Amino acid sequence: MAMKQVIMLPSSLAAQIKADNAALFSAALHHPFVQGIGDGSLPKAQFTRWIVQDWLYLQSYLQTLAQASQIAPDASARAFWQELFRLTQEEELDLHRGLAAKFGLNPADLDQASPFSGTVAYVQTLQATWGNYPAIVATLTPCAVGYAQIAQSLHANNCCTDPDYRAWIDTYRDPAFQDAVLQFEAEIDRCGQSEQDRTIIQRAYTKAAQCEVDFWQSLWLGK
Numbered sequence: 001m002a003m004k005q006v007i008m009l010p011s012s013l014a015a016q017i018k019a020d021n022a023a024l025f026s027a028a029l030h031h032p033f034v035q036g037i038g039d040g041s042l043p044k045a046q047f048t049r050w051i052v053q054d055w056l057y058l059q060s061y062l063q064t065l066a067q068a069s070q071i072a073p074d075a076s077a078r079a080f081w082q083e084l085f086r087l088t089q090e091e092e093l094d095l096h097r098g099l100a101a102k103f104g105l106n107p108a109d110l111d112q113a114s115p116f117s118g119t120v121a122y123v124q125t126l127q128a129t130w131g132n133y134p135a136i137v138a139t140l141t142p143c144a145v146g147y148a149q150i151a152q153s154l155h156a157n158n159c160c161t162d163p164d165y166r167a168w169i170d171t172y173r174d175p176a177f178q179d180a181v182l183q184f185e186a187e188i189d190r191c192g193q194s195e196q197d198r199t200i201i202q203r204a205y206t207k208a209a210q211c212e213v214d215f216w217q218s219l220w221l222g223k
Contacts, residue, residue: 014185031216
């Protein structure tokens with residue numbers, strides 16, 4: 001009996017490079033800082049490092065979203081980045097403000113804090129993409145993908161009842177955030193049409209995924 005030929009359909013570029021970087025996403029997910037959030041064992045003094053350092057990171061993240069909204073090639077993409085800028089500024093930073101107040105940090109503590117090495121490297125990586133739309137999209141995407149995966153995994157596999165850590169997990173497993181990740185990935189597929197752009201995207205994506213791991217490690221070490 002003749003064997004039936006199995007035709008493998010090519011995956012999207014976004015799916016391909018996510019799979020190519022699976023080891024980095026796994027390293028972020030299984031990092032002790034992240035797992036400590038999931039099971040509630042992370043000391044709150046260490047968690048405040050995330051509040052401060054992610055606040056600093058998000059300032060450059062917002063600037064990069066603004067860049068994307070200005071140079072995106074069509075109106076629908078520009079609208080997506082503008083809306084994401086609004087959501088980040090108004091909703092995601094609200095999580096940081098609320099947690100900061102709860103832990104006795106005021107706005108000056110956030111804005112005037114010294115960035116850790118992982119934060120500096122990530123900010124520099126973001127800023128280096130400005131003016132290059134495919135590189136911007138590829139550099140922004142791993143953060144969204146990673147946080148979405150982390151939140152879903154921590155929710156499914158842990159029973160942490162700490163309200164602060166639950167709020168953190170729930171923020172990133174919110175359907176609006178999860179849907180935004182799909183739009184990030186759709187935009188990678190849209191702007192990765194040429195060989196040159198695909199190369200730019202693959203390199204930028206991997207560099208940003210490594211920045212995610214390095215950011216968690218920097219928080220763990222406190223420097």
